[in-house]
Amino acid sequence: MVVRVGCRRAAGLCGGLSRRIHHQPQRAPAAKGLLAAQCERGLFQEVFPAQRAEEGLPALLEPGQPPQTVYCGFDATADSLHVGHLLTVMGLLHFQRAGHNVIALVGGATARLGDPSGRAKEREPLSEELAREHALGLREGLRRLFDNHRQLFWPAAGGARWGEVMLQDNAWWLGREPVVGFLCRVGGRLRMGTLLSRQSCQARLRSAEGMSLAEFLYPALQAYDFLHLHRHHGCRIQLGGADQMGNIMSGYELVTKVTGEDVFGITVPLITSTTGDKLGKSAGNAVWLNRDKTSPFELYQFFVRQPDSTVERYLKLFTFLPLPEIEHMMEMHAKEPEKWGPQKRLAAEVTKLVHGKEGLESAKRCTKALYYSNVEALEAMSDQELQELFREAPFAELLLEPGMSVLDLCRKANAIPDGPSGYVPFVFFNTSLLYELHLYISRNSLLTEGLLCSVLSYIKTTSSHPSEKSISEVLMICLPILQTQVGEKHRCRTH
The missing domain is CATH 3.40.50.620 (HUPs)
Incomplete structure (x- = not known):
């Protein structure tokens, strides 16, 4: 029984x-x-x-x-x-x-x-x-x-x-x-x-x-x-x-x-997805606890994205926080839901347990860079974090010639499709934006100890007209590019 x-x-x-x-x-x-x-x-x-x-x-x-x-x-x-x-x-x-x-x-x-x-x-x-x-x-x-x-x-x-x-x-x-x-x-x-x-x-x-x-x-x-x-x-x-x-x-x-x-x-209890399927390898929806498979950022985001309907239960299950503290947290969340306080605390506690303090700091740094356009966070990101953040993106290692622009670099890396098929062939300029074949470049010309930090967004659309474009995927590409000097060549990695 x-x-x-x-x-x-x-x-x-x-x-x-x-x-x-x-x-x-x-x-x-x-x-x-x-x-x-x-x-x-x-x-x-x-x-x-x-x-x-x-x-x-x-x-x-x-x-x-x-x-x-x-x-x-x-x-x-x-x-x-x-x-x-x-x-x-x-x-x-x-x-x-x-x-x-x-x-x-x-x-x-x-x-x-x-x-x-x-x-x-x-x-x-x-x-x-x-x-x-x-x-x-x-x-x-x-x-x-x-x-x-x-x-x-x-x-x-x-x-x-x-x-x-x-x-x-x-x-x-x-x-x-x-x-x-x-x-x-x-x-x-x-x-x-x-x-x-x-x-x-x-x-x-x-x-x-x-x-x-x-x-x-x-x-x-x-x-x-x-x-x-x-x-x-x-x-x-x-x-x-x-x-x-x-x-x-x-x-x-x-x-x-x-x-x-x-x-x-x-x-x-078994942990299930929003569709009711058991989370795991067999179901094909596993969120791994190994950094080589799921980065601290991805684990952090999995818990940050939990809906209000599950976050209180998950705080009780996945953390050691006292129940009165969880109850108070949910009361504050009811008053200020836009702050996502319980979700952020849940994500922080789990990420710290799984990946330690360094893993939690990495997850927060990647979150600031990707979702809050934080330049300092971008500069602080390591090569490992860039690789983890864009695990599925194509990877190329190129020589950065003196005077080469970010746009030239992207063309050399074949980041811009050759033909207009499936993309909108139009160009729009202003002081900070360039649209060309749906390549969007936002350049922060910020030199800190010889470091030029540039952020690229590659936007894939399903529409043929910019006013009707439906963005199905946005891939942020962070390129820390060393400031070049005349006659020198530097090796630059790009996704």
């Missing part, structure tokens, strides 16, 4: 925990009302098994009790985490803040089988080498998150004792597990009827493609992870996304049958 923590039936679980620990010594300030606090924030969605969780889980987490160990798995189906993973990471961080030990388990072995949960068809198989590379990328990404959390958010927690963090990879034990031995020890403990009754299994069996044996055995391998971590690290709580409840149930079944001890599962 599953209990949904965020609804009325869970009020006893959350409220009871708060009452019992009200006057007891605390292991850490965050430990008081851990379940109740996360119920209120909406982070913990379901607890399994319901009856035992209501009785046993609050007792395990009470201050004065030994620290518990909680784990969450991240299959290495890609070499980076994405925003869809961030809520489970937040769950681990809240446990760590409460003084409990956390294990971030990378699924280097299970990724090769592929989790069928929520999927309409089987994943493409991963080679052992690729799975190993992906697992390394995930471990590095998780390490950055925990390091940023410790360095940038620990002082705000009052210096309380936090739990330990362990990074594990199930390839370290599943890769050495003999097939026959595994089936004897694990297969005999799990019931076919129970596995077949899972929603993920039922949906795939009804599909035209069906379900492979590898996918069917996936819950057994994940269940064995829980058993392994329970035996070697005393882990009694598994955390996962809402779509992982079936796998969590299998782990509970295996651990309780083998050890006779109570263990628990907690799920967090």
Whole structure:
């Protein structure tokens, strides 16, 4: 039986925990009302098994009790985490803040089988080498998150004792597990009827493609992870996304049958797009937590663009801000919605956690340059930021001749189409603007220590008349051009 923590039936679980620990010594300030606090924030969605969780889980987490160990798995189906993973990471961080030990388990072995949960068809198989590379990328990404959390958010927690963090990879034990031995020890403990009754299994069996044996055995391998971590690290709580409840149930079944001890599962909500699709690699809408895939600026903008209908919920889920502060922020937002205060704070908190202070500064610098025409921000942008900002733009490296204008440079880089097909062949001049084949140049002739900063906007239209033009895409191209001297040539990069 599953209990949904965020609804009325869970009020006893959350409220009871708060009452019992009200006057007891605390292991850490965050430990008081851990379940109740996360119920209120909406982070913990379901607890399994319901009856035992209501009785046993609050007792395990009470201050004065030994620290518990909680784990969450991240299959290495890609070499980076994405925003869809961030809520489970937040769950681990809240446990760590409460003084409990956390294990971030990378699924280097299970990724090769592929989790069928929520999927309409089987994943493409991963080679052992690729799975190993992906697992390394995930471990590095998780390490950055925990390091940023410790360095940038620990002082705000009052210096309380936090739990330990362990990074594990199930390839370290599943890769050495003999097939026959595994089936004897694990297969005999799990019931076919129970596995077949899972929603993920039922949906795939009804599909035209069906379900492979590898996918069917996936819950057994994940269940064995829980058993392994329970035996070697005393882990009694598994955390996962809402779509992982079936796998969590299998782990509970295996651990309780083998050890006779109570263990628990907690799920967090799934993050979806505005269309209701789950955010992630499979859906093709992943917002990555690796700078090589999604820049700090892009991550920042993803959260800045959240509508009013979701920003309060996301502030509760993705940040450590106190609820009264969030409530006050939303009250101020109702009075001054044009300032986008909650969205900017949300974006700043998440970007700082994922990319650190430097990443947040980079995101703000790119935002000022791109959306506020801030010349100082343009001058301060690094080559890496330019590359990230225009990741999809064509790239050319040219020699800048003495006396060459920005327009000449763009023509040499083939930034201006040769023919008028699809573009309006007209020219308009004034003191600062030039329209030529829909190339728009806004030149800020500002020399600072020999640096000429120019900004170009390449406007692609679908209309053949300027008065009716419909801009479908605007690409800002920032060109820091070194001031040239007679007889000298400088290498200039342009997008």
